[in-house]
Amino acid sequence: MPLPETVQEQVDEAISYGIDGMIVYVDQRGKEPALYAAGWKNRENQIPADPHSLFKIASISKLYIAVAVAKLTQAGTLSLDKSLAEYLPEFADKIENSAQITLLMLVRHRSGIPDYTYHADYPWDDPFKKTAETYQLVFGQPADFAPDKKYAYSNTNYLLIGDILDRTLGYSHHRYIREEILAPMGLTHTYSLMSEINAEELMSGYFVGYEPDIKGNDFIQPGGSMISTAEEVGIFIRALNDGSLLSEEEQAIYSSIYEYGHTGLLPGYQSHAFYHPDIDAVVVQFVNTSGGTMWNVSEIFYNRIVKILRKG
Numbered sequence: 001m002p003l004p005e006t007v008q009e010q011v012d013e014a015i016s017y018g019i020d021g022m023i024v025y026v027d028q029r030g031k032e033p034a035l036y037a038a039g040w041k042n043r044e045n046q047i048p049a050d051p052h053s054l055f056k057i058a059s060i061s062k063l064y065i066a067v068a069v070a071k072l073t074q075a076g077t078l079s080l081d082k083s084l085a086e087y088l089p090e091f092a093d094k095i096e097n098s099a100q101i102t103l104l105m106l107v108r109h110r111s112g113i114p115d116y117t118y119h120a121d122y123p124w125d126d127p128f129k130k131t132a133e134t135y136q137l138v139f140g141q142p143a144d145f146a147p148d149k150k151y152a153y154s155n156t157n158y159l160l161i162g163d164i165l166d167r168t169l170g171y172s173h174h175r176y177i178r179e180e181i182l183a184p185m186g187l188t189h190t191y192s193l194m195s196e197i198n199a200e201e202l203m204s205g206y207f208v209g210y211e212p213d214i215k216g217n218d219f220i221q222p223g224g225s226m227i228s229t230a231e232e233v234g235i236f237i238r239a240l241n242d243g244s245l246l247s248e249e250e251q252a253i254y255s256s257i258y259e260y261g262h263t264g265l266l267p268g269y270q271s272h273a274f275y276h277p278d279i280d281a282v283v284v285q286f287v288n289t290s291g292g293t294m295w296n297v298s299e300i301f302y303n304r305i306v307k308i309l310r311k312g
Contacts, residue, residue, distance in 0.1 A: 058264030162222025205268020
């Protein structure tokens with residue numbers, strides 16, 4: 001049987017592979033931005049997927065934090081060469097190599113600090129409500145490798161960057177992101193925390209083999225806590241990639257520290273957000289089912305959608 005030839009047909013087909021709901025946003029130069037949806041926003045109440053729904057974007061949040069770091073570095077508020085021990089001296093004897101680990105290594109995932117999400121005791125069914133509880137999983141743990149010796153993605157890096165930003169700014173980095181990044185772009189449906197939203201606007205989340213809706217599991221850790229719409233994530237990705245979000249000096253710093261697209265994964269929520277320069281297109285995909293083989297399924301459909309766009 002031939003593969004679907006349109007984005008909407010591809011999104012519709014995804015539901016037959018066990019996905020509860022999918023939202024896709026496409027912004028391709030020369031065409032009007034388009035939203036697509038299929039499946040359920042809420043399976044229990046049979047509410048159809050709404051392309052304008054809020055969604056937990058998980059680690060896509062790291063892009064916004066990296067932008068904040070670039071802007072504050074350019075302003076002279078932060079130094080990429082300053083060590084973790086200098087920024088957070090109370091952690092100096094709790095995190096191995098803290099005197100050698102720089103802010104740059106944290107941003108670029110080259111610190112060697114273990115990822116708290118892989119700790120056997122991390123309570124995914126009821127995530128910690130305070131970052132202090134999360135730190136207990138990594139304090140005193142041996143480093144995975146010496147600072148800057150290799151790359152290894154670790155959510156702990158961005159947990160620490162959140163605290164570094166808060167300490168340096170003298171107020172919450174969530175406020176900084178809202179005032180200095182989101183507000184100038186007119187992004188009024190992007191939030192740092194679940195406590196800021198009307199939960200009715202949030203797409204439900206499901207885990208394979210577990211019936212209940214798990215959207216109420218509030219994840220507050222920096223670098224994974226943000227909530228947005230597919231359209232607003234797409235607008236942000238476009239601006240990050242086309243140079244309109246940052247000044248030339250800020251962009252140069254950003255290019256040296258982090259990526260221009262990202263995926264996200266939390267229980268019940270999977271997301272992809274990338275710019276594809278060969279077709280000048282931003283593609284954002286939200287899937288509200290995780291577990292089992294759902295990550296692989298989600299990636300397959302994302303790649304199929306991009307392939308359809310390449311065919312024109």
